Amino acid sequence: xxxxxxxxxxxxxxxxxxxxxxxxxxxxxxxxxxxxxxxxxxxxxxxxxxxxxxxxxxxxxxxxxxxxxxxxxxxxxxxxxxxxxxxxxxxxxxxxxxxxxxxxxxxxxxxxxxxxxxxxxxxxxxxxxxxxxxxxxxxxxxxxxxxxxxxxxxxxxxxxxxxxxxxxxxxxxxxxxxxxxxxxxxxxxxxxxxxxxxxxxxxxxxxxxxxxxxxxxxxxxxxxxxxxxxxxxxxxxxxxxxxxxxxxxxxxxxxxxxxxxxxxxxxxxxxxxxxxxxxxxxxxxxxxxxxxxxxxxxxxxxxxxxxxxxxxxxxxxxxxxxxxxxxxxxxxxxxxxxxxxxxxxxxxxxxxxxxxxxxxxxxxxxxxxxxxxxxxxxxxxxxxxxxxxxxxxxxxxxxxxxxxxxxxxxxxxxxxxxxxxxxxxxxxxxxxxxxxxxxxxxxxxxxxxxxxxxxxxxxxxxxxxxxxxxxxxxxxxxxxxxxxxxxxxxxxxxxxxxxxxxxxxxxxxxxxxxxxxxxxxxxxxxxxxxxxxxxxxxxxxxxxxxxxxxxxxxxxxxxxxxxxxxxxxxxxxxxxxxxxxxxxxxxxxxxxxx
Amino acid sequence: xxxxxxxxxxxxxxxxxxxxxxxxxxxxxxxxxxxxxxxxxxxxxxxxxxxxxxxxxxxxxxxxxxxxxxxxxxxxxxxxxxxxxxxxxxxxxxxxxxxxxxxxxxxxxxxxxxxxxxxxxxxxxxxxxxxxxxxxxxxxxxxxxxxxxxxxxxxxxxxxxxxxxxxxxxxxxxxxxxxxx
Numbered sequence: 144x145x146x147x148x149x150x151x152x153x154x155x156x157x158x159x160x161x162x163x164x165x166x167x168x169x170x171x172x173x174x175x176x177x178x179x180x181x182x183x184x185x186x187x188x189x190x191x192x193x194x195x196x197x198x199x200x201x202x203x204x205x206x207x208x209x210x211x212x213x214x215x216x217x218x219x220x221x222x223x224x225x226x227x228x229x230x231x232x233x234x235x236x237x238x239x240x241x242x243x244x245x246x247x248x249x250x251x252x253x254x255x256x257x258x259x260x261x262x263x264x265x266x267x268x269x270x271x272x273x274x275x276x277x278x279x280x281x282x283x284x285x286x287x288x289x290x291x292x293x294x295x296x297x298x299x300x301x302x303x304x305x306x307x308x309x310x311x312x313x314x315x316x317x318x319x320x321x322x323x324x325x326x327x328x329x330x331x332x333x334x335x336x337x338x339x340x341x342x343x344x345x346x347x348x349x350x351x352x353x354x355x356x357x358x359x360x361x362x363x364x365x366x367x368x369x370x371x372x373x374x375x376x377x378x379x380x381x382x383x384x385x386x387x388x389x390x391x392x393x394x395x396x397x398x399x400x401x402x403x404x405x406x407x408x409x410x411x412x413x414x415x416x417x418x419x420x421x422x423x424x425x426x427x428x429x430x431x432x433x434x435x436x437x438x439x440x441x442x443x444x445x446x447x448x449x450x451x452x453x454x455x456x457x458x459x460x461x462x463x464x465x466x467x468x469x470x471x472x473x474x475x476x477x478x479x480x481x482x483x484x485x486x487x488x489x490x491x492x493x494x495x496x497x498x499x500x501x502x503x504x505x506x507x508x509x510x511x512x513x514x515x516x517x518x519x520x521x522x523x524x525x526x527x528x529x530x531x532x533x534x535x536x537x538x539x540x541x542x543x544x545x546x547x548x549x550x551x552x553x554x555x556x557x558x559x560x561x562x563x564x565x566x567x568x569x570x571x572x573x574x575x576x577x578x579x580x581x582x583x584x585x586x587x588x589x590x591x592x593x594x595x596x597x598x599x600x601x602x603x604x605x606x607x608x609x610x611x612x613x614x615x616x617x618x619x620x621x622x623x624x625x626x627x628x629x630x631x632x633x634x635x636x637x638x639x640x641x642x643x644x645x646x647x648x649x650x651x652x653x654x655x656x657x658x659x660x661x662x663x664x665x666x667x668x669x670x671x672x673x674x675x676x677x678x679x680x681x682x683x684x685x686x687x688x689x690x691x692x693x694x695x696x697x698x699x700x701x702x703x704x705x706x707x708x709x710x711x712x713x714x715x716x717x718x719x720x721x722x723x724x725x726x727x728x729x730x731x732x733x734x735x736x737x
Numbered sequence: 738x739x740x741x742x743x744x745x746x747x748x749x750x751x752x753x754x755x756x757x758x759x760x761x762x763x764x765x766x767x768x769x770x771x772x773x774x775x776x777x778x779x780x781x782x783x784x785x786x787x788x789x790x791x792x793x794x795x796x797x798x799x800x801x802x803x804x805x806x807x808x809x810x811x812x813x814x815x816x817x818x819x820x821x822x823x824x825x826x827x828x829x830x831x832x833x834x835x836x837x838x839x840x841x842x843x844x845x846x847x848x849x850x851x852x853x854x855x856x857x858x859x860x861x862x863x864x865x866x867x868x869x870x871x872x873x874x875x876x877x878x879x880x881x882x883x884x885x886x887x888x889x890x891x892x893x894x895x896x897x898x899x900x901x902x903x904x905x906x907x908x909x910x911x912x913x914x915x916x917x918x
Contacts, residue, residue, distance in 0.1 A: 240836070242827060243918035244887050250918060262909035264883040264917070265826040265875055272835045272870050289836075 149215040164206040164217055165193055175219050176257055179294035180207040181343050183395055183402050184303055190294055192257060194227050195219045203227050229261050237268035239275055240289040248347030251360035254292055280330025283352060283410045284341050290348040293319050297340030297349060304403060306530035309334045336406040342393055351390050353413055358384035366696035367394060369683050370408035371462055371676050373522040374604040376685030377404050381677055381696035388413065388677050388697055399689060405523035412676060417659040421701025424670035439669050444716035446628055446652050455481040456626025459617055460636040461488055461606025464681025467706035468608065469732035470721055471632055472615045474710060478719050485621020487636060490609045491581055491602040494588030501687040502528055504599035509572035510538040512565055514587055516580025516603040519548020525603060540565050543582060562587040569594055581605055604686045611684035614736050623647045633657040634706055635675050656709055672703040679705035682729055684736055740773040741902065743792045744785035746811055747778050748804040749831045750797025753888040754822040755779060760891035771902055785814040792817050792901060798824040798831040799872050803865025812878035820874045821894065823887040823917055832871040839867050884910060885917035
């Protein structure tokens with residue numbers, strides 16, 4: 144892109160044509176304070192904190208919204224600019240309750256930072272006595288209207304990023320209020336609790352319930368990781384303090400969704416009330432008893448050694464890390480030559496064949512065909528991406544027999560049997576993106592393949608790491624009845640495989656590698672406690688094939704160990720060396736997944 | 738050279754800022770070589786002398802008519818008035834009353850607490866009348882220097898007094914002493 148020359152504080156800066164003054168300054172390392180502006184949102188120039196002096200302009204201009212032009216001379220911190228910023232701050236502090244000592248965000252607040260930066264040591268204008276109310280009708284976070292500065296970041300995030308359009312601004316001037324839908328309590332609104340508004344709030348107006356007053360930004364540590372609630376694979380930051388997880392925040396540098404998270408990813412992991420398995424257990428004389436790692440692994444190794452390859456069954460969760468899947472594959476399929484291997488939740492049918500498509504392909508398309516998938520429920524962030532495009536005029540056709548969360552946004556909703564009609568509609572446009580899921584039928588797949596090169600196909604896999612498991616050849620028709628020794632790498636997944644246990648029969652030797660207690664761990668002959676999302680490192684492959692590293696933020700509960708480490712220890716007991724270290728295994732897994 | 742005279746007083750506060758002033762520890766000895774504390778709530782003489790002082794220091798918020806009188810008297814009798822602490826600068830903890838209203842706060846405190854028997858809201862003519870709104874000192878009299886903090890650190894107070902003694906008036910405290918949260 145063409146670059147043009149501007150002069151900021153006497154310094155020559157080259158910036159792309161079309162950039163704003165703020166972008167040009169940031170690029171040159173010149174700090175201009177902002178409040179209503181957020182890097183993920185479009186500028187609206189509402190708060191005017193970023194005003195700068197531009198030669199030739201009669202008034203001060205908002206840097207966040209003012210585009211640069213060739214030779215523009217900009218001053219960012221003149222006495223006139225500073226006086227204007229102070230005036231704005233004095234006015235901001237005069238409205239509502241910005242008294243820091245009893246605010247949750249104190250120490251972690253952009254308004255307070257500005258107060259310090261510009262020496263606001265008292266309130267110049269009288270504040271007024273008025274209760275603006277606090278809305279605590281939502282489960283995960285509260286809206287404290289008294290702390291609101293009306294920057295509208297929340298409402299913009301809700302509309303621009305999540306395309307949910309729940310939040311808005313009503314009334315004008317001092318009467319302005321952020322509200323949900325037609326002024327209903329937030330808990331009764333169309334809010335989907337993705338928490339994006341809370342993440343962008345610069346003050347203590349939107350506050351997480353679970354972690355409030357538990358640690359300010361600088362008192363907590365942040366670990367970059369990857370959400371493992373669905374196959375979109377959003378990056379996230381796990382905030383911890385003193386070895387405890389406080390909350391999950393999104394990561395604006397995320398290569399996948401650019402800083403989005405949903406309720407499933409941001410809140411659900413912290414409200415998980417399933418009982419953890421924290422100790423190895425071994426069935427002795429019919430009774431499941433606590434055991435040492437050594438005894439438990441020895442018992443498994445002995446049993447596996449004594450079994451023939453065709454008696455061994457391996458079931459893995461699509462939520463396990465690449466490393467765990469790789470080791471399970473190496474150990475069971477290559478070393479022990481077991482063929483009875485399967486995925487607990489299956490995968491999308493492979494009738495479409497290998498068609499590399501990414502979420503980015505949605506953007507360049509003229510129409511999205513959503514076939515046999517319900518991302519609004521299963522991969523919410525993918526549904527945000529679709530809704531965002533629909534807002535901009537993208538045509539959406541939903542082909543699904545069941546209830547579909549995106550149906551209200553589609554121009555047409557068809558039954559799977561009418562796939563031919565979808566094909567006809569796709570014929571009207573140049574580029575089509577096909578998002579398909581578990582519900583795709585063989586007939587529909589054959590029809591869709593007729594789209595040929597004009598279509599990009601993106602599968603919405605169930606589970607998190609299912610794509611990796613499929614690539615590693617783990618979805619090849621598991622038969623429970625053939626398994627005399629059944630090894631289940633369940634991890635954090637819920638167990639609903641009662642039928643599998645029934646088919647395997649009472650005599651089968653069942654090994655459960657699981658994070659949570661379930662009917663599987665009750666039935667198992669050996670239980671190995673596995674570490675959960677916050678306690679393990681490992682790479683994860685999302686549904687597009689993008690590999691990201693999830694990092695451990697806290698110590699595993701009790702004696703739990705990461706899945707890859709458990710499999711590695713088991714391999715040792717079986718006398719097989721499968722990898723020297725985590726990095727080694729990780730590199731080997733990545734190589735096989737390429 | 739005669740000593741610089743300083744008078745202090747408190748309004749609706751908790752005495753914490755005065756404690757912070759005492760927290761300058763042994764630095765108070767060289768300070769006393771240069772200044773004279775004429776009056777304060779913790780000494781025998783409570784009111785600033787009629788002939789006036791150079792520096793007046795006020796802690797606490799304005800929350801009743803008595804506070805206004807004290808603040809006005811201090812303002813009349815000092816050349817430089819310093820508001821110290823979050824209460825004097827912003828309204829502070831007493832200003833939390835603004836969120837429910839004065840009458841509701843009085844009812845809760847004197848009539849409705851679980852342990853109250855035959856409660857009565859004090860209304861002796863000797864007492865100041867509660868105001869409808871709690872405000873900082875600067876909303877009643879002119880303030881020359883604000884030192885926020887709950888309480889401000891002893892270092893912040895010592896720095897401000899040292900600067901004044903050196904003939905400089907700090908407009909806003911430097912970042913290391915400037916903290917109100």
